[in-house]
Amino acid sequence: MNIHRSFTPKILIFVVGLFIQSLVLAQQPAAYRYTPPEKLNDGISTGTLKDAGLDEAKIVAGTNEILKGTYPNIHSLLIFRNGRLVYENYFTGEDVERGVGPLGIVKHTRDTLHDMRSVTKSIVGMAVVLAHAQRKIKSLDQPVFDFFPEYAKYADGDKKNITVKHLLTMSAGLEWNERIPYTDPANSEIKMNRSTNPIEFVLSQKLAIRPGSEFNYSGGTTQVLAEIVKKATGLPIDEYTAKNLFAPLGITTFTWVKDRNGYPSAASGLRLRSRDLAKISLLLMNSGKWNGKQIIRSTLVEESVKSHMALPGGPPGLSMSYGYQIWLPSYSVGDVKISTIAFNGNGGQVVQIDKGRNIITVVTAGNYDQRQLKKASEDVYPDLVYPASVVSKAKAATR
Secondary structure, rough: HHHHHHHHHHHHHHHHHHHHHHHHHHHHOOOOOOOOOOOOOOHHHOOOOOOOOHHHHHHHHEEEEEEHOOOOOOEEEEEOOOEEEEEEEEEEHHHHHHOOOEEEEEEEOOOOEEEEEOOOHHHHHHHHHHHHHHOOOOOOOHHHHHHOOHHHHHHHHHHHHHHHHHHHOOOOOEOOOOOOOOOOOHHHHHHHOOOOOHHHHHHOOEEEOOOOOOOOOHHHHHHHHHHHHHHHHOOOOHHHHHHHHHHHHHOOOOOOEEEEOOOOOOOEEEEEOOOHHHHHHHHHHOOOOOOEEEOOOHHHHHHHOOEEEEEOOOOOOOOEOOOOOOOOEEEEEEOEEEEOOOEEEOOOOOEEEOOOOEEEEEEEOOOOOOOOOOOOHEEEEEEEEHHHHHOOOHHHOOO
């Protein structure tokens, strides 16, 4: 009997098994340990979770869930409370850059520019409101075709009554279909992007319903808003926003993808750093103020973030309405109702501003065109952050 020959395969299998196990363990992320955010010279105040009244253990546990992939391909998470950045973390993950393509695995940092996708719409909406505050746009009730006499032939019937406010609230009433995937050439935004003149493409659409009567998601309305800013101020949307919104906030690093006609993509073309997206969020939280300076008139900010259009349908427990290119979700966590001001972009670019609890979360991710995820960026605030703000009676008694 050849003992050596009999045992060699078993030993080999055992060794290979140990090797595979070691590889699996090596790929598992190390348990996260909380470190307070670094104070930089960028106008953002920092603090600690403890000082902010957030349960560090719960935030650490939530971070480990992100690292485990329960919330897949998250690239950054920032948490603010009472105006201070108290948590900042960046994650390695697969990413795509609009206009470039797949980037592979990216080690994200605070200096990494990230696609904002449809968060761009909310920033364009803020630029429109700012141009109105500067009296460049006289009234948000001004008819859209006032800005486009060259397309007056399309202003027939009720179309001539479409206003800037209708565009801001996506209630222009034009035929438009973005309910189908963006990989489908019949998608209206894709058709607009492939047209020779995107503004004419939008304004030439037939009227499907009376302006102001119904919400219909449309990147076309945002593209027209950007062109109105250019008509009113003399600057394209990227230059106007850089000068009048970004510069006062100290935002100097960004890119804005342009379409085939040279128009900055107002629907989804902006790339920002997470900290800079947070600055814009703080501006809304603080009613248009940044470090004590009023950038946008407070009454206009409040008008922007109030409900103008209610959205029908949606999953059970979630009600959604819309402001000026800004989402306004309300939902329940247990017996508690939460209402937030939100930015939302394809792939998991999500900001939630909970003014009642003075909390902001900023999330970026790389889950583009994935609508069937069990857990996604929208779930980070209600699942991981809000529960950390709930102090038990026992803990409260020890403070």
